[in-house]
Structure formats: C-alpha cells, structure tokens
Amino acid sequence: MSFNLTMKTCDFLIIGGGIIGINVARYLKQTFPDTKIVVLEKETHCGWHASGRNSGVLHAGFYYTPDSLKAKFTRLGNQLLTAYCEEKDLPINKCGKLVVTKDETDFPALDELLKRGQNNGVVLKEVTEAEAKKIEPRVKTHQRALFSPTTASVNPKQVMESMQQDAQYEGVEIHCGVSYRKRKANNIILTNAGYYQAGYVVNAAGLYADKIAHDFHFSQQYRILPFKGIYLYSNEQPFAIKTHIYPVPDLKNPFLGVHFTISVDGKVKIGPTAIPAFWREQYGWLARVKLGELIDIVSRQLRLFAFSQFDFRKLAFEEIKKYSRFNLVKLASHLATQVKIKSFTQFGQPGIRAQLLNIKEQKLEMDFVLEGDSQSMHILNAVSPGFTSSLPFSRYVCDKIANLMNSR
Numbered sequence: 535m536s537f538n539l540t541m542k543t544c545d546f547l548i549i550g551g552g553i554i555g556i557n558v559a560r561y562l563k564q565t566f567p568d569t570k571i572v573v574l575e576k577e578t579h580c581g582w583h584a585s586g587r588n589s590g591v592l593h594a595g596f597y598y599t600p601d602s603l604k605a606k607f608t609r610l611g612n613q614l615l616t617a618y619c620e621e622k623d624l625p626i627n628k629c630g631k632l633v634v635t636k637d638e639t640d641f642p643a644l645d646e647l648l649k650r651g652q653n654n655g656v657v658l659k660e661v662t663e664a665e666a667k668k669i670e671p672r673v674k675t676h677q678r679a680l681f682s683p684t685t686a687s688v689n690p691k692q693v694m695e696s697m698q699q700d701a702q703y704e705g706v707e708i709h710c711g712v713s714y715r716k717r718k719a720n721n722i723i724l725t726n727a728g729y730y731q732a733g734y735v736v737n738a739a740g741l742y743a744d745k746i747a748h749d750f751h752f753s754q755q756y757r758i759l760p761f762k763g764i765y766l767y768s769n770e771q772p773f774a775i776k777t778h779i780y781p782v783p784d785l786k787n788p789f790l791g792v793h794f795t796i797s798v799d800g801k802v803k804i805g806p807t808a809i810p811a812f813w814r815e816q817y818g819w820l821a822r823v824k825l826g827e828l829i830d831i832v833s834r835q836l837r838l839f840a841f842s843q844f845d846f847r848k849l850a851f852e853e854i855k856k857y858s859r860f861n862l863v864k865l866a867s868h869l870a871t872q873v874k875i876k877s878f879t880q881f882g883q884p885g886i887r888a889q890l891l892n893i894k895e896q897k898l899e900m901d902f903v904l905e906g907d908s909q910s911m912h913i914l915n916a917v918s919p920g921f922t923s924s925l926p927f928s929r930y931v932c933d934k935i936a937n938l939m940n941s942r
Contacts, residue, residue, distance in 0.1 A: 540728040544572040544707075547723060547732035549714050549746060551575030552585035553690075554916050555738035556697050557928035559706045562736075565932055571706045572732075574725065576713035581694030583740055583815075585921065587885030589765070589795050589806065591778065592616060592686040593919040594631070596651030596658050597790070603902040605654045607923035607930065612684055614925040619688055622696050627798045631685035631778035632666055634675035634869055640782040647680060647782070657684055670777045672870045685778055687798045690921060714739065717749040721909060734939065735910040736931070741814040741888045747912040752905040756914055757834065759891040759898070760814050761853075763806035765795065765882040766862050772800030779869045786844060788889065788900050788917065792856070792865040803882060804866040807856040808849075810835055817884050834891070843897040890915035902927065904934065908942045911935050 546562050548555045551573050559573050577583070592615055595608030619626040635644055651658035659681045661669070666679040673679070702708060709727070716724040723730045737746045741760060747753035768774065773796070780793040789808045796802060812832055815822040838846035855861045860875060867873040890899040902923075903915035911931060920927070 541722075541731060542572070542728065543570070543731045545569035545733040546571045546736065547721075547730055547734070548573045548736040548738055549723075550738035550740055550743075551577075551580035551698070551708060551710070552583060552738060552740055553581065553694060553697065553921055553924040554585075554913055554928055554931075555736070556580060556694070556701050556706075556708075557924050558736055558738060558931050560697070560701050560704055561929050561932035562935070563701075563704050563706055565936055569733075572730065573701070573706060573708045574712045574714065574730070575708060575710045578710055580698045580708065580710070581691060584885055584888060585694050586691045587883055588690050588918070588921050590688050590690045590798060591795060591922070592626075592684075592688060593922045594651070594656050594658070594682040594684045595654050595919070595922075596647055596656045596680075596682065597783070597785075598654065598901075599650065600653040602900070603927070603930075604900075604919060604923065605650070607902075607926040608919045609654055609656050610926045611919070611923035612686075615688070615693070615922060616684075616686060618925070619693065624692050624696060625689060625798045627687040627796060627800070629685070629687060629777045629796050630669070631682040631780060632661075632670060632673055632675070633680040633682070633780050633782060634666065634673060635678055635782055636868060637676050640676070641678065643782045643785055644678060644680060646785065651680075651682075656682070658682055670775060670779065670870075672775055672872060673779055674869055674871060687778075687796060689798045714742075714746055717746075734935065736935065737910065737912040738916075740916075741886060743888065743912060743914050744890070747905065747914060750910045750912065752910075752912045753914055755892055755894045756899070756903065757891050757893050758814065759834065759889050760811035760816065760831065761789075761887040761889050762809045762811045762816060763885045763887055764809075764856075765803040765805035766859060766878045767880045767882055768802040768804075768877050769879055770802055770877050775802050775870060781869060787849065788898055792862060794866060794869060804862055804878065805856075806885075807853055807862075808887065809853045809856060810850050811886055814888075815886060817886065834893075838891075838896060841896050843895060887917055888915075889917055904931065906934065906938060908938045911938070
C-alpha cells in the first residue's frame with residue numbers, strides 16, 4: 535500500500551485483527567452504536583497470526599486458579615463459542631479430553647486440577663484406568679485420569695472468517711494491509727497508509743502489543759517473549775483417536791506439554807512445541823527476520839538462563855529437542871498405544887505464542903494482562919486459552935474501556 539499523508543478519523547481504532555481485536559470492535563459497536571470503529575490489520579486478512587494458527591481446541595477451564603481472569607472467562611467462553619458455531623453452522627467436534635497420569639507422582643497435580651475444575655464450575659470427571667479406556671481404547675494412564683466432556687475442537691480459520699464478516703455486517707470497518715508505525719500527539723497514529731486520528735485506541739497487536747504499548751507509556755515492566763508452536767500430523771484414518779489426550783502439566787509453567795489433539799475433521803496431531811523463537815515472527819528459519827529483534831530477544835533469553843524464576847534453561851533445551859520428529863513421537867507414545875513414527879510424517883503450519891515476560895521479576899505471566907487509561911487500552915497477554923475466552927474477554931475489555939472513558 536503506497537504511503538500518503540491523508541488523515542482518517544474514527545471514534546475507536548483497534549490495532550490488530552485477531553479474534554480479540556475483532557470481537558472488541560464488535561462489542562464496542564454494540565455499546566456505542568453511533569460511533570465509527572476501525573480495525574487495522576497489517577496482513578492481507580484477519581487472523582493471519584495466532585488466531586488462525588492455534589490448535590482450535592475449545593478449553594473447558596480447569597487449568598486455572600479461581601482468582602484468575604482465565605478461570606473467569608474460559609468456561610463461559612467455551613459455552614459461547616460452542617453456541618456461536620452451532621448458530622452459524624460451523625463445524626465443531628465435541629470430542630472431550632482425557633488428562634492422563636504417567637505414575638503416582640502425577641497424582642497431586644491431578645488432584646489440583648480436579649479441585650480447580652470444581653472451584654471454576656467446570657464439568658470434570660475423575661475416571662479409573664478402565665473407564666478411560668472405554669472413552670478412548672488406545673489411551674495410556676496409570677490408575678487414574680480426568681475426563682472433560684465439554685472440551686471440543688473447531689476450525690479457527692473458519693471461526694475467524696465468520697466473525698470478520700459479522701463485524702463488517704455490524705458496521706465495523708476493517709482496513710487490511712495497514713500497519714502501525716508510530717504514535718503522534720492527540721491519539722494520531724501513523725501507518726503505512728497515512729494518519730488515523732482516534733478518540734480511543736485499543737492495542738490488540740499480539741506479538742507487537744508491548745512495543746505499541748511503550749509508545750503510550752505502558753508495558754514498562756513487560757516484554758513479549760515469542761515461543762514457536764508446531765504440530766506433527768498423523769497419516770492414520772480420521773478419528774483413529776477419538777478424544778484429546780493430554781498429560782498432567784507442570785502447573786508452574788503456562789504450557790501444557792506434548793499431547794494428542796483431534797481436529798474438527800478427525801485428524802490426529804501431536805504437539806505443540808513451545809520452542810523459544812529468536813524473533814517475533816520466526817515462522818520459518820529466516821522468515822520475517824529482523825536483526826534488532828533477534829539481538830534483543832536473544833539477549834533477553836540469555837538473561838533468563840541465569841536469572842529466571844522458572845527453569846528457562848531446562849525448558850529451552852527440552853523444547854528445542856522437539857524439532858526432532860522422533861522425539862515428539864516418543865513423548866506422545868507415553869499417552870497412547872500404537873504410536874509409530876511412520877504414522878507421523880508431516881509438520882503443520884507453525885504458530886508463535888506471544889508470551890508476556892515480566893522483566894522485573896523474570897517470570898512468565900500466567901494470566902491475561904491489560905493496561906490502559908481514558909485514551910487507550912493495551913491487551914498485553916492474551917495467550918491460550920485466549921481463543922476459547924475471546925467472546926467474554928472481549929466484552930470485559932469493552933466494559934473496562936467504557937468505565938475509563940466515563941472517568942474523563
């Protein structure tokens with residue numbers, strides 16, 4: 535898009551056309567129907583990054599502590615997105631999820647997950663090994679497991695396309711191919727397509743949310759740390775495994791470990807990885823490389839090796855090994871029977887997790903993080919289950935904006 539100096543005006547300007555940005559725009563239009571709302575998306579279509587590249591799993595909401603925003607919005611988000619897909623006649627696979635144990639050392643964490651599920655109002659059933667095998671004959675577990683019947687799968691790209699169409703039908707303008715460059719005075723935003731002047735700016739820029747927030751004097755103690763997620767697909771017949779199978783996770787980290795995911799059309803895949811990326815959009819070995827980002831992120835990773843509150847060194851080395859197809863299959867073989875390397879031959883489209891790092895405390899933020907005032911709102915951390923939580927979380931963001939604007 536050629537550069538020009540035209541000035542476009544709007545009441546609300548949302549930077550980022552992912553599932554959060556689109557639905558914040560929709561809820562703002564419902565709340566303020568007479569306003570002009572514009573979404574800027576730097577790519578040629580919305581959902582090109584995390585929203586269109588995620589697993590498509592609709593999580594149930596039992597992983598999260600009851601005081602967290604994730605706990606507040608995941609269960610409701612699951613219900614709302616399920617209803618949305620049914621209303622729009624979008625495919626959904628209500629396959630459920632088994633969380634399995636490798637031995638007795640997993641029991642305390644399994645008990646904690648069960649407790650969190652009960653506290654969060656999530657339907658979650660403890661099952662025996664025999665009961666787990668009735669749900670999925672190929673599953674491996676040690677004596678105990680959990681079954682989540684409301685966990686499901688959707689096609690994230692189809693959901694994004696539908697929501698983008700909804701937003702446009704409802705009166706939201708979506709400007710694709712327009713990228714943020716700089717903030718000027720009076721909420722004037724410089725883009726590659728000229729200037730936009732906004733009454734209120736919403737930053738839903740994902741991998742670049744922290745950098746944009748800095749221009750508004752927010753995100754002072756936060757930086758995005760990118761992690762690459764890749765799935766390995768099975769060439770078995772669809773529904774060769776019928777339900778998601780997850781291990782008991784390390785509850786100190788925001789990652790859930792290698793697991794089996796069943797897509798909406800029954801394809802079986804294992805993953806994802808959570809490999810530290812060296813720049814924000816490192817989808818390929820040299821894709822979208824930026825030297826400044828590489829230097830900044832690698833230097834931050836080196837500091838985490840020495841000073842992190844979690845074992846970043848161990849995490850990094852374990853994840854890098856998952857570039858190996860053999861290693862991924864080996865990890866997955868602990869969860870199910872008949873897992874053969876010849877059945878897993880094709881890696882899927884990679885995604886990048888925009889994980890927020892607290893640079894003061896040298897820790898990964900586990901919950902959603904927002905910062906804002908009466909002029910702008912910055913969604914700094916909306917990682918998994920951000921897709922599942924998108925509808926109620928976007929409503930929450932809209933309500934916070936309305937309250938801040940009323941305090942002017």
